[in-house]
Amino acid sequence: MKTLLAAFLGISVIVGIGVTRLRDHLNRRERMVPVAFDIQTGMNIRWSAQSGSTSFSSPVFHRGKVFIGTNNTTGYLPRYPSIVDLGVLLCFDASDGSLLWQASSEKLSTGRVHDWPLQGIVSTPAVQDDRLWYLTNRCELACLDTQGFYDQEDDGVPLSADVALSIKEADVVWKLDLMKELDVNPHNASASSPVVADGRVFVVTGNGLSSDHVTNASVDAPSFIAVDAATGALIWSDDSPSPNILHGQWGSPTYGVFQGVPQVIFPGGDGWLYSFDPAGNPDGTGKLLWKFDCNPKDSVWLLGGRGTRNNLLARPTVHDGLVYVTVGQDPEHGDGVGHVWCIDPNKSGDVSTELVFHSASPQQPIAHKRVQACDAKAGDFTQPNRNSAMVWHYTGMDLDGDGEIADSESMHRTLSQVAIEGELAFFTDTYGLIHCVDRRTGRGHWQYDLLASTWSTPVISADHVIVTDEDGAVSAFALSADPTIAMPGGNPLSISHLDSSGYATPTINNGVLYILSSKKLYAISD
Numbered sequence: 001m002k003t004l005l006a007a008f009l010g011i012s013v014i015v016g017i018g019v020t021r022l023r024d025h026l027n028r029r030e031r032m033v034p035v036a037f038d039i040q041t042g043m044n045i046r047w048s049a050q051s052g053s054t055s056f057s058s059p060v061f062h063r064g065k066v067f068i069g070t071n072n073t074t075g076y077l078p079r080y081p082s083i084v085d086l087g088v089l090l091c092f093d094a095s096d097g098s099l100l101w102q103a104s105s106e107k108l109s110t111g112r113v114h115d116w117p118l119q120g121i122v123s124t125p126a127v128q129d130d131r132l133w134y135l136t137n138r139c140e141l142a143c144l145d146t147q148g149f150y151d152q153e154d155d156g157v158p159l160s161a162d163v164a165l166s167i168k169e170a171d172v173v174w175k176l177d178l179m180k181e182l183d184v185n186p187h188n189a190s191a192s193s194p195v196v197a198d199g200r201v202f203v204v205t206g207n208g209l210s211s212d213h214v215t216n217a218s219v220d221a222p223s224f225i226a227v228d229a230a231t232g233a234l235i236w237s238d239d240s241p242s243p244n245i246l247h248g249q250w251g252s253p254t255y256g257v258f259q260g261v262p263q264v265i266f267p268g269g270d271g272w273l274y275s276f277d278p279a280g281n282p283d284g285t286g287k288l289l290w291k292f293d294c295n296p297k298d299s300v301w302l303l304g305g306r307g308t309r310n311n312l313l314a315r316p317t318v319h320d321g322l323v324y325v326t327v328g329q330d331p332e333h334g335d336g337v338g339h340v341w342c343i344d345p346n347k348s349g350d351v352s353t354e355l356v357f358h359s360a361s362p363q364q365p366i367a368h369k370r371v372q373a374c375d376a377k378a379g380d381f382t383q384p385n386r387n388s389a390m391v392w393h394y395t396g397m398d399l400d401g402d403g404e405i406a407d408s409e410s411m412h413r414t415l416s417q418v419a420i421e422g423e424l425a426f427f428t429d430t431y432g433l434i435h436c437v438d439r440r441t442g443r444g445h446w447q448y449d450l451l452a453s454t455w456s457t458p459v460i461s462a463d464h465v466i467v468t469d470e471d472g473a474v475s476a477f478a479l480s481a482d483p484t485i486a487m488p489g490g491n492p493l494s495i496s497h498l499d500s501s502g503y504a505t506p507t508i509n510n511g512v513l514y515i516l517s518s519k520k521l522y523a524i525s526d
Helices: 004-032 178-182
Strands: 045-050 060-062 065-071 085-095 099-106 126-128 131-135 140-145 171-177 195-199 199-205 224-228 232-239 254-258 260-265 272-277 287-293 317-321 323-328 340-343 352-359 380-384 392-396 420-422 424-428 432-436 442-450 465-470 474-477 494-497 507-509 510-517 520-524
Touching: 060 126, 060 507, 065 510, 065 520, 099 140, 126 195, 140 199, 171 178, 178 232, 195 254, 199 260, 254 317, 287 442, 317 420, 432 465
Parallel strands: none
Antiparallel strands: 045 520, 060 065, 065 085, 085 099, 126 131, 131 140, 140 171, 195 199, 199 224, 224 232, 254 260, 260 272, 272 287, 317 323, 323 340, 340 392, 352 380, 420 424, 424 432, 432 442, 465 474, 474 494, 507 510, 510 520
16 A cells, blocks of 8 residues: 555656656746847837837737836827827737727826826736726826726726717726825826736825925825725825935736745835835734845935935836845936845834944834935944845956946946846846846856946746847847856847837737837737
């Protein structure tokens, strides 16, 4: 009996390994895409579709559809010709690039203070089943029916009779106006990309400084919210960053379960990363689990990017029980000094690397200060935080071995997430560098200078890492820690070119690489 049982268990293990390998093989096949294409000859171009004139939202593939955010310079809908500035969310048929429907958001009357001209929809939508959620340029959290009116049902907000006649109009289920209902004051643009989990939608509201870049006109407005995914009803909110917001709040939350504990993790406009219980408190407030200051305590905030303290712009990455986060600023503020952090999310309270004290009360940590957390001239000093959750901290790599990290070897400000495959982590910075590091230790493997500012996150295919840049170049590297393999001869394996800048992060689904330039959406496959 024991022999039979042992044999059965052995077969089960073999079958289990076989199923795992088959699944991995199939997943790998789905991520196999061309490393080169040519928009002039059509090589490896499955189809292309006009988007707008400026596009930052990353393409999202779901159930045979591709969703992007952009502006209205294409003018797909007759009631909104191309001369009308809008934020638009477009839904395309993934098989041929034909437009299925468009969601239209008129510009705010306050102009660039809240809604910068021609920026369109910056938020990348979250999609589950037949529902889609995104943040409009009007600072509205919106829920749409992915089927549009093709299912011959109006699922929520009714349209006027003349508009309802068009199948190309979006079917809006609900909207929550964050400016009207929560007194949110977005700075220049509403950019956060929602995350959906456990029936809740989580988003950074975008509450920021006023146009003077100093005062916070809505200091009591929330920075982070959770709403009911089905109805849009507010579940809980939190304003933790509010007193110390540096500029705007354009980051996006993420969700993970760590040692059985669900967490929703928000990047704050004060340069801190915050983790909350997704359920919140019964009184509608957020239940903070931990927080981490993503800037050195002696860093300084100065207007226009002249300082060393940074915002958090990219969505944190959750991988194998750890959290990875980068820092940055408005790219117009310059490349500056950047940081990448790996954090253990299983501690509680303030888990920053250091705590700040003052000479007048050297045993008691002082409250965080917006401009500079630790001002030595004022009597402040730091001590290592025994409760620190830092796993590693990356600021660059000494490629030439001279014992120093030059600017061309440094980590700069970034909008990039950390992309991970196996033991490797990849990210870009606005200086134009792509960095490859060990995801467990942060030790640098290689860098490459793309010679153009880079806003996007690298996308990982079966065998390659692919990145777009502001010049419209799409560079592909072999997926390897060895620079001689990753970039033979010191150059990418291939460089292809878009028609215009590539700010958005590409996506891969079922052997197709979807890349959004400023003007067009491309589907690329063999």
